[in-house]
Amino acid sequence: MVLILVIGDLHIPSRSPSLPAKFKKLLVPGKIQQTICTGNITDRETYDFLRSVSPDIHIVKGDFDDVSPSGLPTSKIITHGPLKVGVIHGHTLVPSVDPEALLIAAREMGVDVFVWGGTHRFEALELEGRFFINPGSATGAIAPGYWQEGYSVPVWPWLIVGRNLCRALC
């Protein structure tokens, strides 16, 4: 059983000063096996902090990641047993909230679970036998242009992957 923190679109410090303190308290080193980040951390200090919490961290490049560690990939595929998890930021999806665009990207990557961001709004859905997760914004950073209300709330999705989980968690 693997506990995975899925976050993205932090935009620290340009749109949010830091990680929410109440969430940050949950990040106990040694408890989280993996972190998946859809990008736009935007500062090195937060990247280093997340890495200290969970060394197994997978980050893709967001459209504002010019000051994050250089050389971030635009996409990643992570495997958990037979499951393939694909990760992109989402700014390359056009339109980024279109199910068909999500399906095309997931098919191209050949993944079972597709994680994308960019919209700052949490979404989880199943399409044609694949599972899609948008973690929203971990800091509640605003996302001008995407949503009428112009703001989002901090969201931290946690994904547990394993066999026979229902016996333990349902």
Next chain:
Amino acid sequence: MDLQGMSLVLYIYTLENGQIKVEKVFISETGLTVAVISERGVIVM
């Protein structure tokens, strides 16, 4: 959805008005099963 024997459980922590709200989405081995635990009663799918 064929998860090839694997299971997924997704917990969603949301911070609203200083309170952490938790919702749970369970994805079974044989298909998508949605179970939501939420103080708000919000269905996320």
